[in-house]
Amino acid sequence: MWHRYLMWFAHEHVDFRYAEIQSILSLFDMPIKYIEKPCQSKPYWVVELPSEECVKKIASRSVLIKNCIELWATAKTEARLHENLKSSINNVSGNWIGADKSDNSDSHICPRELLEACSDSGKSFKIEVETFCKHFTMKEKVDKIEKFSYLPLKGPVKLNNPDVMLSYVEFYGVDPNNVPEHPHNLFFGRWVADGQRDLIQVHSLKKRQFIGNTSMDAQLSILMANQAQVAQGHAILDPFVGSGSLLVAAAHFGGFVWGSDIDYLMLHSRSRPTRVGQKVRTKDESIRGNMDQYGTKSRYLDVIVSDFSLPMWRSDLKFDAIITDPPYGVREPIERIGIERENYTLSDAHLPNHVPAKVEYGLPHIYSDLLDFAARHLEMGRRIVCWYPLVREEYNEEHLPFHPCLRLVSNSEQVLSKLTARRLLTYEKISDDVPEMPVDPHAVEHNFREKYFTVGETTRRERKERRAKELIANSYWIEQSKCKNT
Template identity: 70%
Template sequence: MWRRYLMWFAHEHIDFRFQEIQSIIKLFDIPIRYVEKPCTNKPYWIVEVPSEEHVKLIASRSVLLKNCIELWSRAKTGARLHSNLKQALMNKSGKWIVGERSDKDSSELDICPGELISSCCSSDISYKVHVETFCNHFSMKEKVDKIEKFCYLPLNGSVNLKKPDITLAYIEFYGIDCNNVPEEPYDLFFGKWVADGQRDLIQAHSLKKRKFIGNTSMDAQLSLIMANQAQVSNGHIILDPFVGSGSLFIAAAHFGAYVWGSDIDYMMLHARTRPTRCGQKVRTKEENIRSNMKHYGSESKYLDVIVSDFSLPMWRSDLKFDAIVTDPPYGVREPTEKIGIERDNYSLSEEHLEHHVPSKVEYGLPQLYSDLLNFAARHLELHRRLICWYPVVRSDYSDEELPSHPCLELVANSEQVLSKLTARRLLTYEKIKDYTSDVHIDKSMVMPNFREKYFAMGEISRREKKERRAEEIAQTLRMKSQKNLLKRE
């Protein structure tokens, strides 16, 4: 018998919710049915899966999921919620049934199997009832009053508020507009708590707790979401070719992967750049990627990082990775560079070769992303994934501008808004066929120049602010002049 569950999400990074859960479901090969089509204007889904263990597997990975509840009753009103529960106690069929139809939404008439409730009513099973509201707040007394209304449930065990054997959850949903809260909830739910998501990892992996961070270190929650979308698992070998301070290593290693990285920035990899934390004047010797890994107990998963130019091939052609997870530089807070020189016919004498530091030139985004996709097509295992961020100007964005490759299929595309004008999109590619030289994409792929547009928008914005400020000053002076004239008259 498939059971029905309420999946309750944190109301943040909404555009990433479906992609993260779908990646986890595919990773564990979990069959699932959606009672309602998932949408973005509700912080919950109602699903059916074959067993409770499947739900626990999803919760063991997801950082956007708050908790999962075995659903006993759902209704639009409190009276209907309690009526459903009372009917469920008499439902001996062992399956969900539909009660008498009314002009209400038929979903609130579904009656759960009575065995779900009776299995929790033994005298040796302690319990507590947790009340949660979304977009509303109640005092403790009001919550207790709501709990008392469930007194008809045949719960014979003792109440234990600290370590109960089971937790029953009552949830009221008042919409997502905090400035327009209705008098009555839109939806009510009651059931047995099954599992919490991995929200605690966000604080445990917080950048504030790390010894080594940089200007563009990825925050913990997004790093974990990227690892989930990459379907990282025990024993996988993961590469970050633009590793920076190694934030993505922490998330991948947490899920059991071995991590390997490279970056052209020697100073960053050796922690010789200017400190990022406010008030810190110099970096300490302990600041490095290995120290971060050691702090989280995952040093054994750390393979190495290499100072290298991603535009110049350095890997064996037969080397394969289980996933490539990266955040390429956009040329805004970090430069996009590769080794090169703009002078023609340049050569270096042998006497200067030993201590030579190669010059660098701009590594344009079209070249960078074509190299990245070609590399993924060559070095990813079949049906494995490339996860990368892609910057966009929101007003100019279209799906057609996204990088593509014949060997890779774009399976997920989620947006994180950065400002009124800009955003970045988390792209998930899956390798669908083996690489051959005839499908190598050209480095001159047509892509908008994000860096030029970004700084052009900045100039326009600054000019507009100056003009607006000048107009405000002029208006203030005109008002003062008019007041002086009135006083003279």
């Protein structure tokens, strides 16, 4: 029998929720019913799933879910919630009452677990109060808990690790500047599982041995691994691996990880340390060292210094996922091996000590090479997940990188500034019939680096000028108040 659940999300990276949960559902081949259409203005979804096992599986992967609650009652006022819950206890039909109304916000059910918890004197319990967008003191929270005293719970209260954790949630909207006196929605149910928010701290860049100045933060790396549907035993590649943050997340979910990067100094941990005050890199600072730090060294295959425009992989080698953050040319150079001089030849005598020259590797060419590589080297039905930078006002979905062998599955925006953003694109391989593709003519116009610096420069200058004016005004007022005080 399907049960109804409240999925409570962290209120950040809102645009990524649907993509993450859909990826996890399809990874585990699980169905879902949306009781309310997911919308970005609420930090929760009300859904139905076939079993508690499904909820636990979703929560075991999702980094955006805070927790999942088996829903027993919802209402728009506190009094109504208690009324609903009381009548639930007297109605053991096991069906949702009031759930056929269009908004589903005033409904209740009496689940078997509530009756069991009530009748079993050996089962300890705890009621937890969560409020969204409004703070309550401990005393106020205890008062709210006291109002549930009509629940005929026989077991003892246990604050640490109880057998049954009951959860009461009041939702006051998402605008901290406009908090209503009464909540918009109230929920009551049984806690089932927490999401993977703790992993953000465990994998935090602050505590990571080896990082670079473009290391991807832990939360987004985990999100990418989920969207790539990384699973035990999968072969994963990041062809622009940098300091290997994406490999850390992929290895955590059981992937065997490869990486490559043109930057010899980065892969050999000889680049300038990123942490303030550190002069030289220590000997355990490396991607392998990071894997060791997180206990996933056995899943680390290797990283290779290589220019992605000249792939060195065997043509029949297949990956289960490609996860990558290509260079945007803002904090790192975008280069490939090449020379602008025509008819250049290298004498044999110079070969041993030759360091190849580099030319610019424009974004259109990077994404064209990347999608072509994915079409050739992904297993059928598997995914490539990559970031794509853009100037927000120029965004046009039709001009996103395209390949006939890949289907765009999701496209979520992370705003970087008023003017710029990057989009996390997830493609799934749908065909093995890879044609020779010219670089997309729309993409050729996409020069993010040039636009970032021209658009960015004005705004930075404007910001600097504004700050300077503010400083002058502030010092004027400080001087004035000093004069008044003396």
